[in-house]
Amino acid sequence: MKSLKSPSDLEKLRKDILAKKDPKRLAIAACVSTGCQALGAQKVLEAFDEEIKKQGLEGKVEIKETGCLGFCEKGPRIVIYPEEIYYFQVKASDVPEIVSKTLISNEIVERLLYTDPVTGKKARYLSEVPFYKYQNRLLLESNRKLDPKKIENYLAIGGYAALAKALFQMTPEDVMKEVKDSNLRGRGGGGFPTYRKWESTRNALGEPKYVIVNCDEGDPGAFMNRALMEGNPHSILEGLIIGAYAIGSHEGFIYVRQEYPLAVENMETAIKQAEELGLLGEDILGSGFDFKVKIHRGAGAFVSGESSALMTAIEGKVGEPRPKYVHTSEKGVWDKPSTLNNVETWANIPLIINNGAEWFASIGTAASKGTKIFALAGKVNNTGLVEVPFGVSLRDIIYKIGGGIRNGKKFKGVQTGGPSGGVIPKQHLDSPVDFDELTKLGSMMGSGGMIVMDEDTCMVELARYFVNFLCDESCGKCTPCREGLKQANKILNGIVSGKGTEEDIKKLEKIAEVTSVASLCALGKTSANPLLTTLRYFSDEYEAHIKEKRCPALACKELISYYIDPEKCKACMICHRNCPADAIIGEKMKIHVIDQSKCTKCGTCYDMCPPRFRAVKKVSGEPVPPPIPEEERLIKRAKKEKRD
Amino acid sequence: MYEDRIDKIIDKYETEKGILIQLLLDIQHEFSWVPKEAIKRISERLKIPCSQIFRVASFYTALSLKPIGRHLVRVCVGTACYVRGAPRILDSVENKLGIKSGETTSDGKFSLETVNCLGCCALGPVIEIDRKYFGKLNSAKLEKILSSCN
Numbered sequence: 001m002k003s004l005k006s007p008s009d010l011e012k013l014r015k016d017i018l019a020k021k022d023p024k025r026l027a028i029a030a031c032v033s034t035g036c037q038a039l040g041a042q043k044v045l046e047a048f049d050e051e052i053k054k055q056g057l058e059g060k061v062e063i064k065e066t067g068c069l070g071f072c073e074k075g076p077r078i079v080i081y082p083e084e085i086y087y088f089q090v091k092a093s094d095v096p097e098i099v100s101k102t103l104i105s106n107e108i109v110e111r112l113l114y115t116d117p118v119t120g121k122k123a124r125y126l127s128e129v130p131f132y133k134y135q136n137r138l139l140l141e142s143n144r145k146l147d148p149k150k151i152e153n154y155l156a157i158g159g160y161a162a163l164a165k166a167l168f169q170m171t172p173e174d175v176m177k178e179v180k181d182s183n184l185r186g187r188g189g190g191g192f193p194t195y196r197k198w199e200s201t202r203n204a205l206g207e208p209k210y211v212i213v214n215c216d217e218g219d220p221g222a223f224m225n226r227a228l229m230e231g232n233p234h235s236i237l238e239g240l241i242i243g244a245y246a247i248g249s250h251e252g253f254i255y256v257r258q259e260y261p262l263a264v265e266n267m268e269t270a271i272k273q274a275e276e277l278g279l280l281g282e283d284i285l286g287s288g289f290d291f292k293v294k295i296h297r298g299a300g301a302f303v304s305g306e307s308s309a310l311m312t313a314i315e316g317k318v319g320e321p322r323p324k325y326v327h328t329s330e331k332g333v334w335d336k337p338s339t340l341n342n343v344e345t346w347a348n349i350p351l352i353i354n355n356g357a358e359w360f361a362s363i364g365t366a367a368s369k370g371t372k373i374f375a376l377a378g379k380v381n382n383t384g385l386v387e388v389p390f391g392v393s394l395r396d397i398i399y400k401i402g403g404g405i406r407n408g409k410k411f412k413g414v415q416t417g418g419p420s421g422g423v424i425p426k427q428h429l430d431s432p433v434d435f436d437e438l439t440k441l442g443s444m445m446g447s448g449g450m451i452v453m454d455e456d457t458c459m460v461e462l463a464r465y466f467v468n469f470l471c472d473e474s475c476g477k478c479t480p481c482r483e484g485l486k487q488a489n490k491i492l493n494g495i496v497s498g499k500g501t502e503e504d505i506k507k508l509e510k511i512a513e514v515t516s517v518a519s520l521c522a523l524g525k526t527s528a529n530p531l532l533t534t535l536r537y538f539s540d541e542y543e544a545h546i547k548e549k550r551c552p553a554l555a556c557k558e559l560i561s562y563y564i565d566p567e568k569c570k571a572c573m574i575c576h577r578n579c580p581a582d583a584i585i586g587e588k589m590k591i592h593v594i595d596q597s598k599c600t601k602c603g604t605c606y607d608m609c610p611p612r613f614r615a616v617k618k619v620s621g622e623p624v625p626p627p628i629p630e631e632e633r634l635i636k637r638a639k640k641e642k643r644d
Numbered sequence: 645m646y647e648d649r650i651d652k653i654i655d656k657y658e659t660e661k662g663i664l665i666q667l668l669l670d671i672q673h674e675f676s677w678v679p680k681e682a683i684k685r686i687s688e689r690l691k692i693p694c695s696q697i698f699r700v701a702s703f704y705t706a707l708s709l710k711p712i713g714r715h716l717v718r719v720c721v722g723t724a725c726y727v728r729g730a731p732r733i734l735d736s737v738e739n740k741l742g743i744k745s746g747e748t749t750s751d752g753k754f755s756l757e758t759v760n761c762l763g764c765c766a767l768g769p770v771i772e773i774d775r776k777y778f779g780k781l782n783s784a785k786l787e788k789i790l791s792s793c794n
Contacts, residue, residue, distance in 0.1 A: 034763060034764055221722055221765050223761075259763065301703065375724075377723075378724055378727045378768075466723075578783075603732060604736075
């Protein structure tokens with residue numbers, strides 16, 4: 001394709017691409033994002049390749065690779081065009097049937113459609129699937145229409161029209177005003193108004209100015225940035241170029257964690273294609289505006305997601321934060337004014353320019369506008385990416401979209417905001433989700449991770465997990481974070497192993513206070529949130545651990561014991577064979593008994609015991625029942641007796 | 645024997661500013677670790693003190709200063725995987741391979757690491773072996789996957 005020299009060149013190319021599209025053409029689109037890949041999407045694609053040849057359809061069916069559609073739980077997912085039939089949990093062995101039935105005879109393979117677990121109804125269209133029905137997918141919607149490696153696909157859905165509009169019909173000031181009026185707030189965690197960051201860099205002295213995409217996504221449990229960058233890299237790039245134009249920057253960086261190789265690859269391809277078409281580089285679309293961008297891979301450090309640390313990392317140094325008396329928007333990369341926004345923030349920009357600030361500001365709550373993508377994970381039925389307008393309640397997200405808690409268990413809490421956030425309990429399930437509401441509850445929005453926990457998750461252990469995580473990830477530069485977290489970790493380790501004392505809670509609260517006030521960067525300042533929210537909402541669990549040496553969730557290894565219920569054991573030998581510690585005494589026809597002195601409490605027997613027996617039990621805070629005497633262990637089965 | 649390969653990687657970046665981390669990541673990708681020779685060579689050619697390179701290499705988790713085994717097993721212990729039983733998976737891998745996280749088996753076949761998040765949170769627990777992801781794991785699946793590594 002040749003370089004575009006004007007907006008009309010762009011529109012002409014778009015028309016050409018659309019004219020070549022045959023809406024009736026048979027096509028298979030498969031999600032090849034990391035999630036579906038982990039479930040075997042590649043094998044499904046290979047099977048299609050082979051089967052299409054075998055059944056004589058070569059050249060008649062287009063195979064498209066698209067980005068993440070969000071419903072990872074039910075992957076691998078494919079769509080058959082032109083009918084738009086969605087098949088979920090497709091295996092390579094299903095492929096011959098799909099080809100012969102759906103592609104050749106235009107029949108639906110019913111069993112691969114989504115089945116509503118409540119009504120048992122099959123969903124013929126995507127809009128009938130509850131997971132999608134209640135979402136408003138402004139950002140994620142395009143993922144299903146695009147092959148992220150093809151810029152033509154992005155152009156076909158109106159891509160880069162916002163860039164042309166900004167460059168030719170708007171001054172940088174107009175763009176600034178639009179972003180200001182839209183009330184867009186940063187999607188990376190803090191919810192800082194995007195406009196203010198931009199303005200600060202725009203007005204700061206010093207050249208060059210930098211614009212940066214933050215795709216560090218270090219929050220464990222969040223993967224919306226990965227899905228956007230893997231699935232629709234051009235939307236981020238377009239937003240970035242528009243931002244650069246408004247701010248007066250000619251150089252940008254895209255910071256991507258190296259744990260996301262596919263995101264890096266797709267973004268590299270996107271940059272190359274945009275450069276070839278003259279949408280990036282010198283004299284973009286003949287406007288006279290120049291902008292170039294480079295990818296910087298992050299080498300794995302949670303703290304490097306913090307703005308000043310990320311910028312130091314871009315300079316090739318150890319990514320540690322610095323005090324921010326002077327904001328990075330004024331002195332950032334190499335001490336030059338730098339604006340850093342999250343992937344999702346940048347991806348919103350083209351939407352705002354195309355549809356106007358008024359439209360954007362009409363979505364969401366009074367102070368949080370637009371939609372937000374959440375990564376719904378943990379003990380919920382439908383895990384995946386959920387995009388909803390701000391203001392939707394936690395209950396709607398977890399129950400209506402997420403389909404409730406797995407295996408009929410009870411909801412205990414939902415953790416939002418990653419290690420900087422907190423756990424929100426049942427009584428606040430009806431709270432609307434926006435930046436300020438979550439902060440009020442002691443948690444935060446963070447980048448949108450939402451991990452649901454049921455009765456089997458121990459809240460003290462969860463607090464220990466986060467504090468331990470942060471302890472590992474603390475860069476060690478400031479004392480409150482480095483030493484405070486270490487001490488808190490020690491105390492929590494004591495509590496979960498039954499060595500807690502009543503002073504521990506007070507000590508933890510004191511440490512939390514100091515780290516939140518005196519730490520250098522946001523990692524330390526927010527590090528107490530998981531601890532404080534669990535102390536606030538689940539103090540009974542702390543007390544049970546400390547006073548009764550009991551773990552109510554039956555999760556803390558040191559406080560639980562396993563035993564086999566002699567009434568239920570069928571002497572099937574499964575636990576006996578699988579016990580890594582050889583702690584199970586038993587043989588065929590003899591009820592098994594756990595030797596408590598050898599048991600390492602790994603839980604293998606608990607997992608392995610067939611669900612129809614459920615003979616392995618857990619207890620905490622009480623002794624295990626004594627084993628039944630040797631002579632009573634023999635099982636007499638009715639059938640055998642008859643034969644005798 | 646490393647020199648040519650190291651030089652080739654340095655050639656790609658030599659004139660650019662702030663590329664140390666990118667360079668080290670490429671070295672890591674090429675050799676699966678960062679050998680001493682690479683640090684020396686980078687220091688010579690880019691005029692960066694060895695100590696500074698070592699500091700960067702030891703700070704980031706993606707860079708390894710020890711050689712790793714033929715297969716790199718990374719167990720995700722991110723929150724989503726964690727609540728869905730990642731500690732149990734880690735225990736089983738440690739038991740099966742007879743090593744702890746951060747170690748390599750004596751025959752050099754496996755190295756084991758934990759990782760904070762692989763971004764496949766909807767499919768937890770997840771592990772990654774040699775850059776391939778495996779989701780919705782349980783002990784039986786794990787056994788099959790590990791024994792398929794030669």
